[in-house]
Amino acid sequence: MSFFSYSFGCRVNEAEKEEIDCKMSLNGFRFDKNKPDIFIINSCSVTNKAEREARQLIYQTKKKLPEAKIVVTGCSATYWLKNNLYKDLPIDIIIDNVNKEYLVDLIKKRLNIENLASFHLGGGSGNFQNQNKFIDSGRLMVKIQDGCQRYCSFCIVPYLRGMPKSERIKSILSRISSYAKASEDKKNLGREVKEVIFTAINTEAFGYDTGETLIQLIQQTLTDSTVPRISFGSIHPWSINNEFINYYKNILPLKRLVNFFHVPIQSGSNKILNLMKRGYTREEMMEKLHKLHKINPLALIATDVIVGFLDETDKDFQDTYNFLKESPIDKFHVFRFSKRTKTAADYMEKRLNEPSVAEKTKRAAALIKLGKKKYFQFKQKNINRVSLTLFLQRSEEGFREALLDNQLPIWIADKGRSATSEVAETGKIKNVKIIEFKKGRLFGKIV
Numbered sequence: 126m127s128f129f130s131y132s133f134g135c136r137v138n139e140a141e142k143e144e145i146d147c148k149m150s151l152n153g154f155r156f157d158k159n160k161p162d163i164f165i166i167n168s169c170s171v172t173n174k175a176e177r178e179a180r181q182l183i184y185q186t187k188k189k190l191p192e193a194k195i196v197v198t199g200c201s202a203t204y205w206l207k208n209n210l211y212k213d214l215p216i217d218i219i220i221d222n223v224n225k226e227y228l229v230d231l232i233k234k235r236l237n238i239e240n241l242a243s244f245h246l247g248g249g250s251g252n253f254q255n256q257n258k259f260i261d262s263g264r265l266m267v268k269i270q271d272g273c274q275r276y277c278s279f280c281i282v283p284y285l286r287g288m289p290k291s292e293r294i295k296s297i298l299s300r301i302s303s304y305a306k307a308s309e310d311k312k313n314l315g316r317e318v319k320e321v322i323f324t325a326i327n328t329e330a331f332g333y334d335t336g337e338t339l340i341q342l343i344q345q346t347l348t349d350s351t352v353p354r355i356s357f358g359s360i361h362p363w364s365i366n367n368e369f370i371n372y373y374k375n376i377l378p379l380k381r382l383v384n385f386f387h388v389p390i391q392s393g394s395n396k397i398l399n400l401m402k403r404g405y406t407r408e409e410m411m412e413k414l415h416k417l418h419k420i421n422p423l424a425l426i427a428t429d430v431i432v433g434f435l436d437e438t439d440k441d442f443q444d445t446y447n448f449l450k451e452s453p454i455d456k457f458h459v460f461r462f463s464k465r466t467k468t469a470a471d472y473m474e475k476r477l478n479e480p481s482v483a484e485k486t487k488r489a490a491a492l493i494k495l496g497k498k499k500y501f502q503f504k505q506k507n508i509n510r511v512s513l514t515l516f517l518q519r520s521e522e523g524f525r526e527a528l529l530d531n532q533l534p535i536w537i538a539d540k541g542r543s544a545t546s547e548v549a550e551t552g553k554i555k556n557v558k559i560i561e562f563k564k565g566r567l568f569g570k571i572v
């Protein structure tokens with residue numbers, strides 16, 4: 126029996142999808158992209174649009190694969206179950222976030238599936254690993270935490286994922302080592318774990334329920350595993366405190382924590398941060414980010430920012446613009462505020478003005494332009510240095526894509542294109558010298 130899975134939304138959803146794929150494979154299901162018997166959708170509900178997209182995929186799948194059983198889980202599924210909104214959809218099984226961890230058992234039970242032949246992680250077209258761009262490059266996403274206690278006014282996540290729940294460090298490490306072991310037997314497939322990407326809904330809440338800390342997680346991964354690269358999908362603003370900054374300074378020489386910090390700030394205006402209920406000020410964030418930057422000016426700091434939030438005036442937007450311009454953040458993901466039903470912002474809208482679509486578009490364009498300029502300049506700063514670099518699967522016109530020690534993409538000539546370079550297999554780590562910056566892309570050679 127075969128399956129296919131698709132994930133919308135955040136890195137946590139993507140990590141969950143990997144886990145689902147892995148568990149389905151271990152339970153004997155075969156991965157089939159083209160004609161699966163079971164089609165699993167891990168939905169997102171962060172905006173009304175995300176929910177619409179999940180509905181569209183359900184209808185499209187039903188039309189394209191009328192025989193396939195459609196299984197829907199994730200945040201939209203949870204929202205639909207809570208509000209009884211799924212009855213008209215052609216869904217065979219709907220599973221909320223609370224029961225997601227039992228997804229495979231629920232599928233087997235509801236579809237009366239028993240005793241599938243055990244299928245090992247390994248080669249073959251029926252293995253999901255061959256279809257996953259992260260795993261194929263030796264990058265393993267691991268969910269370390271779920272849920273959130275913050276209740277930012279624009280966000281539906283705490284209502285759908287519940288209060289914070291963390292994985293224990295021991296079980297995180299055992300997941301890494303069991304995956305590494307399964308992959309070791311298949312070394313020729315280039316799937317050893319070369320980078321573990323920790324993902325969380327809110328890193329601040331990691332360990333609230335287990336008494337452990339993020340620093341302990343990093344430390345124990347450094348001491349108890351041999352994974353060469355450790356990175357985070359996002360590090361949330363509240364996790365960047367003096368203790369974390371000092372710890373980063375201490376472990377920097379080890380060169381194992383990837384120098385990339387995606388810190389979703391959302392706004393640089395104190396008024397808007399307050400309306401969003403983010404619990405920090407622009408001044409506090411600026412100070413912390415400068416401290417990080419001082420330790421390692423070549424660490425890439427990225428952010429998410431929302432423009433056009435309720436009551437955002439030109440002056441408030443200018444505060445955000447100036448904040449981003451003056452801060453050491455060099456990569457922005459810009460979002461236009463869109464109201465999500467059943468969030469605090471949905472109710473606040475009754476007394477606060479929402480900027481017009483034209484204003485939001487104009488503000489987003491200004492930030493995108495600034496972001497492009499800063500990212501361009503940051504890339505330039507990397508020229509002539511040598512970095513440990515992870516080779517990815519993607520290649521284009523004789524060049525292979527790789528990731529520097531700060532997650533910047535770089536292109537290396539494959540064998541035959543350059544006498545000085547050699548082919549490095551996907552999933553390998555090599556020292557690379559960054560030699561050129563052309564048309565927005567960095568190019569390097571193995572040294």
Ligand code: SF4
Pocket residue numbers: 273274275276277280281282283326327
């Ligand atoms: S920190 Fe805020 S934005 Fe992030 S999940 Fe929690 S409530 Fe949502």
